């Protein structure tokens with residue numbers, strides 16, 4: 001990048017850097033203490049970039065901590081096509097809806113949440129993309145490192161996601177409740193206020209739109 005004269009970098013970090021901070025609403029000033037290797041790699045890169053800034057203050061750096069990215073481009077032409085059996089909820093649900101997988105396994109319904117299933121802050125990939133553009137704009141105006149959450153500030157349960165996907169697709173999603181997945185937290189979501197005040201960014205797309213766009217992509221990509 002230095003050779004090319006490019007000194008602006010937007011890093012795709014993750015809410016996973018917070019680990020298990022003991023509160024559900026994540027603000028950027030919470031301590032970072034990842035509980036898995038993936039989170040450690042994200043935090044490590046954040047630290048390398050902060051060191052880079054110290055050694056050469058002309059770098060301009062944004063650290064964007066994504067919550068749970070889902071959805072697809074509204075055209076239905078660009079989306080996520082995971083290799084093998086998906087690990088994440090949304091692509092798994094989409095493949096059940098299309099008939100590629102038989103049923104969803106819901107990992108636990110005994111969490112301390114309203115319906116017992118895990119709550120996450122799902123964010124449409126197009127909102128994530130607009131967050132990057134806002135971050136790039138901001139980098140042209142500030143020397144400060146920008147560290148912000150990209151999430152909607154609203155969490156949905158696994159059962160709510162299933163219902164929303166059924167509505168978007170007109171399909172029934174068969175599911176069974178199984179044991180909790182090791183390492184899963186009951187609930188977390190972004191405090192999106194800093195992204196709003198620093199970047200003038202707010203997520204616009206709701207859960208139904210996330211499911212509709214995923215479904216359009218899933219149907220097109222058969």
Ligand SMILES: O=c1ccn([C@@H]2O[C@H](COP(=O)(O)OP(=O)(O)O[C@H]3O[C@H](CO)[C@@H](O)[C@H](O)[C@H]3O)[C@@H](O)[C@H]2O)c(=O)[nH]1
Nearest residue numbers: 014015016067068087088089090092105106107118158184
């Ligand atoms: O087959 C499945 C898959 C997931 N879940 C549940 O669905 C929710 C979401 O799970 P998933 O889509 O796997 O996302 P997370 O485990 O929350 O992790 C995602 O979100 C993190 C950031 O918040 C990223 O760091 C991770 O890479 C990304 O996978 C959780 O409550 C899971 O227990 C199921 O019940 N069944």
